Amino acid sequence: QVQLQQWGAGLLKPSETLSLTCALYGGSFSPYYWSWIRQPPGKGLEWIGEISDRGSTNYNPSLMSRVTTSVDTSKNQVSLELTSVTAADTAVYYCARRRNASRGWYFDLWGGGTLVTVSS
């Protein structure tokens, strides 16, 4: 069964760096893009950015200055770093898969989500 498992620190203080990892089990790591999507409590979904199995990245301009993604193909893992967090970054963070296509593709596999709370 193909699944994405996520982990990372759930409680941060303002100005700290959010760090999350997502691992793929039971499936192929390519040819896909691996996205990060977040959802503030009680609110909608915001796409943060993505990285391909080959390391190509694509970020939401609204967060680009604070986001870094990385990939470790030997472990089938991708990671997200978001710097200088504030309370506005409090959200459930999801990793999700989309096919690497010439244009976009839908998200067909999602991780279970990690709640990250930013509080002093």
Add this chain to the structure above:
Amino acid sequence: DVVMTQSPDSLAVSLGERATINCKSSQSVLYSSNNKDYLAWYQQKPGQPPKLLIFWASTRGSGVPDRFSGSGSGTDFTLTISSLQAEDVAVYYCQQYYNSPWTFGRGTRVQVK
């Protein structure tokens, strides 16, 4: 960015009745080269990640019951639940994957009347 506008924000439907959710994109998501609409629908139940329901505007995902259907093209799309079941209570999101940044609607909450 392509702005996705969903309506209504919420609706309550009796069991067995039809539920209709609308989604409008700020620009066309129809790619002329392949005549496909780059529009997906997701279902999210409390405490769970979103689940893919519909892609290419009208193709049901794996295992999705046929009471769920998607329609529309260009900028206007509809998700229809033909006969609402108790397990369909959820928030539904549309999403465009035509242009990055990929964007979602704000969601429509479906409840039982």
